[in-house]
Amino acid sequence: MGYYSDTIPVSKNEKQLYLEVVLYPDHLLEEFVFVQKRENSTILRLDPRNVENLSSGELRKAACCNLSESFETNATVDVNMTDGISGAKQIAMMGLSGVYTQIQMENIPIIQNLNMAHGMSSIPGTWIESIQITKGTGTVVNGYESMVGLINLEYHKPDAIEKLFVNVYGNIRGRAEVNLHGGLKLSDKWSTAWFLHGATMQGDIDRNNDGFRDIMMGDDLVFLNRWKYESTRFSGQFSVKGNLSEKYGGQTGFQRGDNSGYYGVYNENRNIEISGKTGFNLKKPTTSIGIIYYAKYYDIIAQYGNRELNANQKRGYINAVYDGFLGSTLHRIKGGVILVYDDLTQQVKSDLPSGYSELDLVRTEVVPGAFAEYTYTGLRSTLVTGVRQDYHNMFGWQFTPRLNYKYVLTENIDLRGTAGRGFRVSNYAIDNIGLMATNRPWLVDANIQPEVSWNFGVSLLYELKMFGEKALFTVDYFHTFFENQLIADRDEDPTQVMFSNLQGQSFSNVIQVEFRFSPMKNVEVKSAYKYLDVRATMGGELMSLMMVPTHRGFVNIAYTTRDKRWEYDLTASVFGTQRLATVELSQGVLSENNRSEVFPMLSAQITHVYKQFDFYIGGENLLDFRLEDPIIDTQNPFGERFDATRVWAPILGINIYGGVRFTIKNK
Amino acid sequence: MKNVISLAVLVLVAFGCSVSKGGKENKETIKILTSAECGDCKDRIEGKLNYEKGIIFAELEMPSKILTVKYKKDIITAAQIRELVSKVGYDADDVKADGEALNKLPDCCKPGGME
Numbered sequence: 001m002g003y004y005s006d007t008i009p010v011s012k013n014e015k016q017l018y019l020e021v022v023l024y025p026d027h028l029l030e031e032f033v034f035v036q037k038r039e040n041s042t043i044l045r046l047d048p049r050n051v052e053n054l055s056s057g058e059l060r061k062a063a064c065c066n067l068s069e070s071f072e073t074n075a076t077v078d079v080n081m082t083d084g085i086s087g088a089k090q091i092a093m094m095g096l097s098g099v100y101t102q103i104q105m106e107n108i109p110i111i112q113n114l115n116m117a118h119g120m121s122s123i124p125g126t127w128i129e130s131i132q133i134t135k136g137t138g139t140v141v142n143g144y145e146s147m148v149g150l151i152n153l154e155y156h157k158p159d160a161i162e163k164l165f166v167n168v169y170g171n172i173r174g175r176a177e178v179n180l181h182g183g184l185k186l187s188d189k190w191s192t193a194w195f196l197h198g199a200t201m202q203g204d205i206d207r208n209n210d211g212f213r214d215i216m217m218g219d220d221l222v223f224l225n226r227w228k229y230e231s232t233r234f235s236g237q238f239s240v241k242g243n244l245s246e247k248y249g250g251q252t253g254f255q256r257g258d259n260s261g262y263y264g265v266y267n268e269n270r271n272i273e274i275s276g277k278t279g280f281n282l283k284k285p286t287t288s289i290g291i292i293y294y295a296k297y298y299d300i301i302a303q304y305g306n307r308e309l310n311a312n313q314k315r316g317y318i319n320a321v322y323d324g325f326l327g328s329t330l331h332r333i334k335g336g337v338i339l340v341y342d343d344l345t346q347q348v349k350s351d352l353p354s355g356y357s358e359l360d361l362v363r364t365e366v367v368p369g370a371f372a373e374y375t376y377t378g379l380r381s382t383l384v385t386g387v388r389q390d391y392h393n394m395f396g397w398q399f400t401p402r403l404n405y406k407y408v409l410t411e412n413i414d415l416r417g418t419a420g421r422g423f424r425v426s427n428y429a430i431d432n433i434g435l436m437a438t439n440r441p442w443l444v445d446a447n448i449q450p451e452v453s454w455n456f457g458v459s460l461l462y463e464l465k466m467f468g469e470k471a472l473f474t475v476d477y478f479h480t481f482f483e484n485q486l487i488a489d490r491d492e493d494p495t496q497v498m499f500s501n502l503q504g505q506s507f508s509n510v511i512q513v514e515f516r517f518s519p520m521k522n523v524e525v526k527s528a529y530k531y532l533d534v535r536a537t538m539g540g541e542l543m544s545l546m547m548v549p550t551h552r553g554f555v556n557i558a559y560t561t562r563d564k565r566w567e568y569d570l571t572a573s574v575f576g577t578q579r580l581a582t583v584e585l586s587q588g589v590l591s592e593n594n595r596s597e598v599f600p601m602l603s604a605q606i607t608h609v610y611k612q613f614d615f616y617i618g619g620e621n622l623l624d625f626r627l628e629d630p631i632i633d634t635q636n637p638f639g640e641r642f643d644a645t646r647v648w649a650p651i652l653g654i655n656i657y658g659g660v661r662f663t664i665k666n667k
Numbered sequence: 668m669k670n671v672i673s674l675a676v677l678v679l680v681a682f683g684c685s686v687s688k689g690g691k692e693n694k695e696t697i698k699i700l701t702s703a704e705c706g707d708c709k710d711r712i713e714g715k716l717n718y719e720k721g722i723i724f725a726e727l728e729m730p731s732k733i734l735t736v737k738y739k740k741d742i743i744t745a746a747q748i749r750e751l752v753s754k755v756g757y758d759a760d761d762v763k764a765d766g767e768a769l770n771k772l773p774d775c776c777k778p779g780g781m782e
Contacts, residue, residue, distance in 0.1 A: 562724035562737070563717040611718055 040524075040558070041074070043461055043474065048375075048382040048406035050135040050416050050459050050476065052076065059125055061558065061569045061605065067123040067153070072603065073556045073571055075514055075528030076133050077101075077151070080547060082434030084630040084644035084651060085249055085265045085304070087215045088118055090434075093135070093149040094478055094510045095534035095548045099431050100422070100453070102138075102146035105153050106237075107292070108275050109142055113344060114298040114313040117433045118269050122222050122243040123153065124197040126167050126179040126661075130154045135478060136457045137402050137420030140371045140386035141321060141334060144400040147422030147453040148480050148508070158183045158191035158228040163664040171657035173215065174203020184666065189231050195224040206252050207626070207653060210634045212644075214651045216265065218247030238276040245269045250305070251637060263637030265437075266303040271296070287324035293317065304436040305637060309429055311346035332375040338390075340367040348429050353640040354441045354496075365425060366393045371400075382406045395450050398423050414461040416476075422453045426486040428499040435488060435497055437644035438583075445500040452483040471517035482506040482536075490546070491539030494582045494590060495640070504537025522560045529553040544579045547648060549596075551576030567607040569618075574600050575649070583643045586633040596648035599625050614661040624653040694723065697745050699734045702758040703727055708776045715755050719743065734759070 040058035044051040052074070059070050068089040071077035078092045091098035103111040103119070111119045131153055138150040156162075161183035169177040176199065183193030199220040206213055226239035247267045248256050254264035273296040280289050294317040302309040321336040346361040369390030376383045384404040391397055402420030409415055428444055435442070459476030485502040492498055514528040530552045534545040544550075554573035560566070578596040585591055605618030630651050632643040703709060709727045712734060716725035721742030727734045736748055752759035756768035756776070769777065 562726055563722070564713060564724075565717060 041526075043472065044132070045414060045461070045463075048384050048416065049138060049404045050418065050457065052133045054131040054133070056129055059128060059131070060567075060607065061556075061571075066121050066125055067128070068120045070125050070128070070131065073526065073554075073569075074133070075512060075530060075554065076135060076149070078552070081647055081650075082117075083304075083437035084627075084647035085212055085216075085437055086247070086267060086434075087249070087651070088267070088433070089120060091120065091151075092548075094480060095508050095532040095545065096148050096480065097431065099424070099426075100147040100451075100480075101149040101151055102143065103151045103153070104142060105155065105275070106277075107142060107152060108277075108294050109145065109317070110273070110275075110294070110296075112145065112315070113342065113427055114300050114311055114430055115269075115271065115296075116427075117300065117302070117430050118245065118267065121220060121245060122241075122269070122271065124179050124195075124222060126165070127155050127181060127195050127197070127224065128153055129156045135459075135476065136404070136418035137422050137455050138404075139384070140373055140388040140400055140402050141336070142319070143338070143340070144369075144388060144390060144398060144421075144423040147424065147451070148455055148478070155195075155224070155226070156181060156183070156193060158193040158226055159185060159230065161193045161666065163666045164662075165664075166662040167659060169657060169659035171655055173201070173205060173652065173655055175199065175201045175657075177659075189229050191228045193226050193228075195222075195226075197222040201247075204252065205652065208628050208630075208651065210629065210631055211251055212263075212631055212634060213249040213252055216247040216249035216267070218245065218267075220245040233281050234279070236276070236278045238274075240272070240274050242272040243269065244271075263305045263642075264303060265305075266301070268299075268301040270299040273297070282324070284324065286329060288322075290321045290323065292319045292321070300430075302433060302436065305439065305642070306351040307436050307439075308349045309346070309433070309436065310349075311344065311430070313345075314341075314343040316341040330377050332377070334371075334373040334375075334386075336371055338367075338369045338371070340365065340369075342367075344427070346427070346429060348436075348442070350441065352439050352441055353638070357441065359429070359442065359444055361427065361429070363394065363425075367391065369398075380408045392425075392450075395425070412463045416457075416459045416461070418455070418457045420455055422455065423450060425450045428486055428488070431486065432488050432497075432499075434645055438497065439638070439640050439642045440490075440494075441496050443496055443498045445498075447501070448486060448499065449484050449501050451485050453480055453485070454483070455480045466517045467519055469518035469521070472515070474512075474514045476512050478508070478510045478512075480508045485536065487536060487538060489538045490581045491541070491543055493539075494584060502537065504540075505542060506536035508532070508534040510534075522562055524558045526556040526558075527554070546579050546581055549576040549578045565609045567605075567609070569605045569607075571603045572600065573602075574598065578648050580646050580648060581643075583632055583646065584641050586635065586641055588641075591632075599649045601625065601650075612663050614663075615659075616661070617656070617658040619657070620655040621650055621652070622654055625649060626653040627651050693739050693741055694737060695740050695745075696735060696737045697748070699736065699749060699752060699759045701727065701732050701734050701752055702764060702778055703729065703732050703734075703776075704778065705729075705775055707773070708757065711755050711772075711776065712752060712757060716748070716751060719751060722748070 041052060041054045044053055061073050068079045068091060071079055079089050080092055082088045082090055093101045099116050102109055134150040138146050164182040167179040178198050181195040185191045201217050205215055222243040224239060224241040229236040250265035251262040254262040275294040278291045282288060296315040298313040300311050317340050319338040321334055323334050325332045342365040344363050348359040350357050367390050369388055371386060371388035373386030386402050388400045400421050405417045407415045457476060457478040462473040464471050482502055485506045487500055487502050489498040511531045516526045518524050532548055532550055534548045535542050536545060552575055554571060556571045559568040576598055580594045580596055582594050583591050600623055602622040603620045605616060607614055607616040627649050630647045633639055633641040636642060709729060712727050713725050716722050721739045723737040725736045749759035749762040753762050753765045754768055756764050756772045758764050
């Protein structure tokens with residue numbers, strides 16, 4: 001690969017300084033990520049934003065199953081369960097729900113609205129080459145929706161993929177999974193890749209004998225086909241992805257499509273999406289125009305007892321970006337226009353003891369917008385600042401400014417600062433799908449306004465030597481506050497859930513400290529601690545957010561033998577106490593203890609690498625910590641007191657899994 | 668709980684196995700200067716050598732290009748190890764890279780490929 005030759009002025013007294021020079025490849029089309037491939041997880045020091053890169057090595061640390069498991073050894077992203085009967089997992093950043101984090105596939109935002117509920121399960125871990133986690137609002141280029149963070153997924157590229165990759169996984173709970181991918185170069189310019197994921201959960205488990213399945217049964221099928229064309233002047237990418245999933249749980253007697261008096265939980269997701277990118281290199285060096293397009297059709301059916309959600313979403317997105325520089329590459333600029341179309345039809349039907357109700361949400365959003373971003377790359381300072389202006393057909397003009405700044409204090413110390421605004425249109429049902437698991441009625445304010453947040457952060461990174469190896473210390477503080485937020489208020493009245501606009505304050509303060517070092521060759525220790533203070537006005541008082549632990553920490557130890565044929569991995573996490581909803585217990589009195597306990601989690605994995613084969617065996621929740629009685633009033637699943645939303649720890653105990661990976665490389 | 672204990676034992680045993688193997692007097696460690704250029708080269712060399720009989724481990728350090736190999740003297744010799752490196756397409760001390768293997772390497776892995 002060649003690089004565009006560049007000149008950077010260095011004054012006499014800067015001569016002794018550690019220089020950081022960005023070389024631009026002479027055919028740069030996509031957003032280029034400069035990643036050192038050797039390490040499993042790295043903070044991208046060149047980036048002025050706070051970006052952590054997880055390579056496929058890090059992703060291998062947890063063999064199963066989809067994106068949410070990939071964050072097990074990551075301090076920034078937390079994974080929570082939505083409720084006690086579906087076992088669906090959702091991510092959280094800075095103590096705030098995953099809906100405030102924008103998830104993109106190769107810089108295309110892919111998760112909005114309906115797939116916020118179960119979208120993670122349609123992203124198999126083995127398809128992913130690397131993940132970049134940005135803390136803060138990030139860039140303005142991809143939209144206004146990232147409020148606290150951005151997660152970018154890089155899938156395996158058609159021109160650099162294995163000829164064939166097979167992963168077969170199974171666990172003692174009765175889950176089996178197959179992941180396949182492969183690709184080939186068709187010519188100098190054309191390449192293609194295909195991906196397939198099939199999973200089935202057949203285990204009918206009710207370990208705590210409460211009459212409810214501890215985990216949903218069912219099947220998932222996901223496929224992806226992508227194409228890439230690349231020449232010096234022009235490049236293009238095109239992909240089609242589809243998924244189909246059907247899960248059922250609830251009372252053990254409940255079967256698929258059966259409505260005979262059992263409390264059933266049923267989820268069905270059907271989705272097809274196409275996306276593409278076209279890029280043209282202009283005559284001027286390192287200057288290009290890229291066009292990104294994306295379309296999605298999504299259908300979801302979710303049933304929890306006598307409450308049923310039916311929704312359909314059609315989305316279109318097109319974004320044209322000019323990427324160039326002013327004078328010299330020290331001053332880069334990006335500018336572009338964007339158009340988003342999003343059509344949603346949704347109905348929640350509830351036949352509860354308090355009465356029958358239908359909640360409808362029908363809306364069509366059309367949002368044209370424009371943005372500009374300027375990047376200054378100095379010797380010590382790097383600045384990225386951008387603004388975007390969008391016109392929302394329902395909510396008017398939206399102005400989104402964002403700023404990221406990095407200052408290299410010494411060769412080993414970086415300081416970073418970020419500030420930015422985020423905006424999103426909420427969906428009370430999908431954003432709170434776990435609350436379908438209570439039989440309390442939902443009351444929805446007729447005039448729900450969009451959510452608007454501001455996020456500010458500072459961080460320090462210190463790279464040092466310990467035991468003759470590289471060590472890394474980082475500390476950061478992030479503050480987010482909402483001008484408006486969708487509040488699911490259960491404090492005003494424990495016998496109902498009220499969805500309304502924020503009346504008062506809502507904020508999050510998070511301090512995260514991380515330390516990584518190698519006590520000896522081939523041993524890597526990663527430790528992190530996070531303090532979360534997340535509060536919002538609910539029931540007229542400023543209250544801690546439910547299900548957010550105040551303290552959270554983990555230690556991960558990874559050991560690879562010197563011949564690299566054995567990999568050992570051990571992770572111990574601790575979750576602090578969390579506030580729980582006050583509910584009416586089966587005896588008819590309000591719950592008094594509304595704080596969870598501190599609980600530990602321990603997981604381990606051993607991988608044996610043998611030429612084309614990798615064998616792995618591992619365990620999750622090795623201390624077998626589980627909630628005995630997570631569901632309130634299991635005897636009367638259709639009664640008003642039934643509630644499965646107070647799930648603050650796993651219901652399933654220990655899990656042991658094993659599997660094989662098989663690879664044939666493309667020569 | 669039984670599961671936990673048996674798994675813990677399994678982990679310990681597995682750790683133990685990979686740490687101690689064979690007698691000391693038969694082993695030797697050599698350092699070889701190679702013509703490796705990049706991380707990909709590291710994978711190629713280590714990937715080949717670590718599966719050869721007699722080699723306990725092979726580790727390439729970048730950017731020094733120095734390959735450390737620990738091996739069993741009665742099974743393989745230092746000369747044979749250099750020959751193996753050459754067969755992958757890289758110089759090993761004074762043993763030149765095998766011409767055919769060198770030609771097959773992608774551009775980034777050839778001498779000067781990262782410049």
